[in-house]
Amino acid sequence: MTTLLLDSEALSPSSHQIFTASHVDLNLPHPPGRFFRHGWQSWTLTAWLDPHEPPLPIRAPEFRAKDEDPPYAFHKNHVSAWVSAVEMAKDDILLLGALGLSGRIELAAHTLKGFYEDEGKGEWIVARGTEDEVFARYASLLEAKFGKTRFEKPPRVWCSWYSLYKWINEPILTKALHGLGNLPFDVFQIDDGWQDESGHWEAGKNFPAGMAAFAEKVKATGRTAGIWLSPFIVTPNLNIFHEHNDWILRDEGGNLVTAGRNWTGTTYALDVTRPDVLDWLDKLIRKVVGWGYGYLKLDFLYAGAAVGKRHTDMPREEAYRNALKVMREAAGDAYILACGAPIIPSLGLCDGIRIGPDVTPYWLNTPLTVWLNNPNDPATQNAIRTSLHRLWLKPLVHIDPDVLFFRRQWNALTPQESQLLQDLGTLTGFKATSDLPWWWTESEREKVREVLEAQPKVQRLNRYHYQIDGRVVDFSAAIPIPTSYMDFPVWLARNCGFLKIVRHQVIPALLAGQFTR
Ligand code: 9PG
Numbered sequence: 328m329t330t331l332l333l334d335s336e337a338l339s340p341s342s343h344q345i346f347t348a349s350h351v352d353l354n355l356p357h358p359p360g361r362f363f364r365h366g367w368q369s370w371t372l373t374a375w376l377d378p379h380e381p382p383l384p385i386r387a388p389e390f391r392a393k394d395e396d397p398p399y400a401f402h403k404n405h406v407s408a409w410v411s412a413v414e415m416a417k418d419d420i421l422l423l424g425a426l427g428l429s430g431r432i433e434l435a436a437h438t439l440k441g442f443y444e445d446e447g448k449g450e451w452i453v454a455r456g457t458e459d460e461v462f463a464r465y466a467s468l469l470e471a472k473f474g475k476t477r478f479e480k481p482p483r484v485w486c487s488w489y490s491l492y493k494w495i496n497e498p499i500l501t502k503a504l505h506g507l508g509n510l511p512f513d514v515f516q517i518d519d520g521w522q523d524e525s526g527h528w529e530a531g532k533n534f535p536a537g538m539a540a541f542a543e544k545v546k547a548t549g550r551t552a553g554i555w556l557s558p559f560i561v562t563p564n565l566n567i568f569h570e571h572n573d574w575i576l577r578d579e580g581g582n583l584v585t586a587g588r589n590w591t592g593t594t595y596a597l598d599v600t601r602p603d604v605l606d607w608l609d610k611l612i613r614k615v616v617g618w619g620y621g622y623l624k625l626d627f628l629y630a631g632a633a634v635g636k637r638h639t640d641m642p643r644e645e646a647y648r649n650a651l652k653v654m655r656e657a658a659g660d661a662y663i664l665a666c667g668a669p670i671i672p673s674l675g676l677c678d679g680i681r682i683g684p685d686v687t688p689y690w691l692n693t694p695l696t697v698w699l700n701n702p703n704d705p706a707t708q709n710a711i712r713t714s715l716h717r718l719w720l721k722p723l724v725h726i727d728p729d730v731l732f733f734r735r736q737w738n739a740l741t742p743q744e745s746q747l748l749q750d751l752g753t754l755t756g757f758k759a760t761s762d763l764p765w766w767w768t769e770s771e772r773e774k775v776r777e778v779l780e781a782q783p784k785v786q787r788l789n790r791y792h793y794q795i796d797g798r799v800v801d802f803s804a805a806i807p808i809p810t811s812y813m814d815f816p817v818w819l820a821r822n823c824g825f826l827k828i829v830r831h832q833v834i835p836a837l838l839a840g841q842f843t844r
Contacts, residue, residue, distance in 0.1 A: 330348065330349070330350040330351070330352060331346055331348040331350065331351045331352070331451075332352050332354070333351065333352065333353045333354065333453060334354050335353055335354060335355050335356065335415070335421050335453075335455075336356055338421070338453060338454075338455045339455070340419065340455055340456060341455070341456045341460060342454070342455055342456075343452055343453060343454035343455070343456075343461075343464050344452070344453050344454075345426075345450060345451070345452050345468075346450070346451045346453070347448055347449065347450050347451070348441075348448060348449075348451060349442065349443050349446055349447060349448045349449070350440070350441065350442045350443075351423065351439075351440070351441035351442075351451050351453075352438050352439075352440055352441075353421070353423055353438065353439040353440075353441070353453060354437060354438050355413060355415065355421070355437045355438065355439065356415070356437075357415075357437070358378060358379075358436065358437060359378055359413035359414055359415055359421075359434075360413075360414040360415070360416075361375040361376065361377065361378070361413070361414040362375070362376050362377075362378040362405055362407075362411065362412075362413055362414075362434050363375050363376075363407065363410075363411055363412035363413070363422075363716070364376050364405055364406075364407045364411065365407045365408050365409060365410050365411065365670075365716075365717075366396075366408060366670075366703070366713060367395070367396035367408040367629070367669055367670070368396070368628075368629040368667055368668055368669045368670065369665070369666055369667050369668050369670070369680065369681040369682060369683065369684075370393075370394050370667060370681075370683065370684040370685070370703045370713075371394060371395060371396065371408070371703050371713070372702045372703055372709075372712075372713060372808075373682075373683075373712075373713045373716040373717055374702075374712055374713065374716050374806070374808065375414070375716070375790070376405060376808075378405065378413075378434055381403070381404075382402065382403075382404070382405050382406075383700040383810055384400055384401050384700065385400065385699060385700055385701045385703070386698075386699045386700050386701075386817055386820075387699050387701070387817050387820070387821065389587055389588045389593075390587070390588075390699065390701050390703070390704065391587075392585055392586060392587035392588075393586070393587025393588060393589075393667075394587075394684075394701060394703035394704070395703065396408055397633070397634060398444075398634055399431070402433070404433050404434055404435050405433070405434045406431055406432070406433050407431065407432045407433075407434075408430075408431060408669075408670070408671075409424060409425045409430045409431070409432075409670070409671045410422065410423070410424040410425065410430075410432070410465055411423055411424075411432035411434070411439060411441075412458070412461060412462075413434070413439060418457045418458075419455070419456075419457075420455070420456065420457060420458050420460075420461050421439075421453070421454070421455050421461070422452070422453070422454045422455075422461035422462065422464075422465055423439045423441050423451065423452070423453055424451065424452045424454070424465040424468070425441060425443070425449060425450070425451055425671075426449060426450035426451065426452065426468055426469070426472050427443055427447070427449025427450060428642065428644035428645055428648060428671065428672050429443045429444040429445045429447070429449075429642050429643075429644050429645075430442075430443055430444075430449060430451070430671075431443075431444055444642065444643075445642035447642070452464065452465055452468055458790065459787070462719035463719065463722075465719075466719055466720065466722055466723055467722075469671065469674055469723060470674075470722065470723050473671070473674035473675035473676075473723075474674065474675030474676075475674070475675060475722070475723045475724060476677075476678040476679065476723070476724045476725055477678060478662060478678050478725070480756075481679060481725040481727075481755075481756050481757040481758070482513040482514045482551070482622065482662065482679075482725075482757075483511060483512050483513050483514070483758050483759070483779050484512065484513070484514040484515075484516055484553065484622075484730075484757075484758070484759035484760075485503070485504075485507060485512045485514070485515050485516065485759070485760060485761070486516045486518055486553070486624075486730055486759050486760075486761050487500060487503070487516065487517055487518045487520070487761060488518035488519065488555075488685075488730075488761055489685075489686065489687075489688070489729075489730045489732075489760075489761030490737075490761040490762060490763045490766070490835070490836065490839065491518075491520070491761075491763075491836045491839060491840065492519075492520070492590070492832060492833065492836045493519055493520035493590055493591070494520065494836045494837060494839075494840045495517065495518070495520040495521060495533065495840075496533035496534070496840065497533060497534050497535070497536060497541065499839065499840055500517060500541065501544060502765075503515075503763055503764060504544065504545060504548060505548075506763070506764030506765055507548075507764055508764070510764075510772070510775055510776055510779065511776065511779045511780060512550060512779070513550060513551060514550060514551045514552075514553045514622045514662075515545045515548070515550045515551075515552060515553060516552075516553030516554065516555065516622060516624060517538075517541070517552075517553065517554050517555060518555040518624070519555050519557075519589075519590070519626070520533075521533070521534055521538065521554070521555075524561075524562050524564055524565050524591070525557045525560055525561060525562050525589065525591070525594060525627075526560070526561030526562055526565045526567055526568065527565050527566070527567070528556060528611055528614070528615070537618075538554065538615075538618045538620075539617075539618040539619055542554075542618050542619030542620055543619060545619075546619060551621040551622050551662070552619055552620045552621060552622070553620060553621070553622030553623070553624060553662075554615060554618075554620045554622070554623060554624070555624045555626055556611070556615065556623060556624070556625055556626065557589070557594075557625070557626045557627040557628075557630075557667075558608055558611060558612075558625060558628075558654065559586070559596060559597050559599060559627060559628055559630040559631040559650070560586045560589075560594040560595065560596060560597070560627045560630045561574075561575070561594065561595055561597060562591060562592060562593075562594055562595075563592075563593065563595065568595070571603075573601075574597055574598060574601060574603070574604050574607075575595045575596070575597065575598065576595070576596040576597060576598040576633055576635035576636075576637065577598075577635055577636055578634070578635050578636065579636055583595050584596045584633050584634070584635045586627065586629070586630035586633055587627075589627065594627070594630070596630035596631070596633040596635065597630070597631070598635070598637050598638050599631045599637075599646055599647065599649070599650035600637040600638045600639035600641060600646045600649070600650075601637075601638045601639075604650075605649075605650060605653050608650060608653055608654055608657070609653050609654070609656075609657045610657075611657075612654045612657035612658050613657045616657070616658055616659060616661050620661065621660070621661045621662065622661060622662045622664070623658060623661050623662065623663050623664065624664045624666055625654065625663060625664065625665055625666065625668075625677075626666040626667050627666075627667045628647070628651070628665055628666065628667055628668040628669070628673070629667050629668065629669055631646065631647040631650050631651070632644050632646065632647035632669050632672065644669060644672045645672075647669060647672050648672045648673075648676065651665075651672070651673060651676045651677070652676055655676045655677075662678045662679065663676070663677040663678050663679070664677065664678065664679040664680070664681070664725075664727060665677035665679070665680045665681070666680075666681040666727075667681070668680055668681070670682075670717075670720070673724075674723055674724060677724065678724070678725055679724065679725035679726070679727050679757060680720070680724050680725070680726065680727060681727045681729060682713065682714045682717040682720065682726045682727060682728060682755075683709070683710040683711070683712070683713035683714035683717070683728055683729060684703050684704060684705050684706070684709045684710050684713060684729075685705035685706075685710065685729055686705070686706075686707045686710045686728075686729040686730060686732070686748065687705050687706050687707055687831065687832065688707075688732060688737060688738045688739055688740060688831050688832065688835075689706070689707065689739040689740060689827070689831050690706065690707050690708050690739075690740060690741075690744055691706045691707075691708045691709070691809070692704060692705070692706050692824050692827050692828070693809075693824075694815070694819075694820040694821070694823035694824035694827070695820065695821070695824035695827075696708075696709060696809070697809045697810060697811045698811050698813070698815040698819075698820040698823075698824075699815075699817065699820050699821075699824075700810055700811075702808050704824075707740060707744060707748055707805075708804075708805050710728065710729050710748075711728070711747060711748060711751055711802060711805035712805045712806055712808070714726070714728035714729070714751060714755070715751065715754075715791070715802055715805065715806075718754060718755065721755065721756070725755075725756070725757050726755045726756075726757060727755070727757045727759070728748075728751045728752060728755050728757065729759070730759045730760050730761045731745075731748050731749045731752045731758065731759065731760050731778070732745045732748060732749075732760070732762065733745070733749075733760060733762050733767060733771045733772075733774055733775050733778075734762040734763075734766040734767055734771060735768070735771065736766045737766060737831070737835040739831055744804075747800070747802065747804070747805065749778055750793070750795060750800045750802075751802070752778065753778070753781065753783060753785065753795055754785060754793060754795075758778060758779055760775065762775075763839055783795050783796035784796055791803045791806060
């Protein structure tokens, strides 16, 4: 073990140093005003936090597996994945960043403690300067180490999830595809629901003509066909779960490792170091690309880096990156959007990456976010907060803040909240929506065209204020992290939250599907 002791005051403004060590202790002259916490995967909280407030664990275990970096879920101090920063004075930021795959940084009183989870040695950067300067410096080192997206411009995407959820079928998607007319969408992407189960990657009963036939329909409109897959997780009802039970990752005690819940129940993680699993992943991606899909949204990727005892013993994020590389090679020229993905280990192997939790057609689901202490939960406020703190990744990879809402129908966001999300889409340059075209009024449809075509001048004024073509946009409303110190029973919070999902997400989806069969 090599611990490097550094005194932050030895670093002059606008400078940086690079070191190799397994541990770095960066002593601060006084407790910082703010601490930048970077979440492990797409959905995990990323924000400037008040270091005096201790971390609050997510109260429901199924969300800890899905949303957090599980080994640190109950850590007494704040732990940041790969990079952290502290605010020592106004415009005087100190950043400590790892250039290796398993780097973590803990804030312990006056010390930033960097460590590699696998105890290995690795590179670190310490930088001092303005917020823009230090994050740009870190990003350029990451680019040199891991590479960047291969596509110049992010695609403009229609995605089926945030209107139809899993209730998709061939007729309704065909209607949506044709309803887009000549709006400038580059990709038409089918989300979760086309398959019968995650792990059995064949057209389900709602796509009787098969997935290749649907890709043909999309391509005939001049667009790229996109499809969703969660290649690293399987559900327990599947043949592969029973026939290849040894493919499932186990913990040290021999128990199967669950990868949290999705909309259909508990999922399990594959052991992605097994040659037979890698071969299966390779064939899966080649099959889907062979069907005609040129845009792959690969979701729940964190499961590839779950904690467990693997066939080949290696650090979990290295196992993840190797498996992603296999899929990258199998995908050829297809665009890969990584979702639910550990951020740094995905760089250079994906073209786009989701940088926040899912949006919803409402601001916050109070029972799920506030009562359960889960700022990673799907909700537009949570999505804006985390995505906004990851804009510094833009030079490396297309950053996807999730879809924008243009519809007023089936949308409980206020016009100001919808606009804020659209402005975030403009900042990232990654513009997508799930609105069903027949939900738009004529003027909403025109707004879609305008936003998709716009290339405004964007200027960062300060942390939460941007100027977009002369208009000042204030994101402050999304920044607070509301918490509750009341001990609501977890079952009650879950059920109340679920009611909100039914009211605003499930019912509109079911009604839309009902009339299109
Ligand atoms: C499809 C979706 C969409 C979405 C992804 C991911 O059960 N859950 O709490 C849960 C939360 C988020 C989630 C799925 C399930 O979202 O981010 O864009 O593709 O999967 O299932």
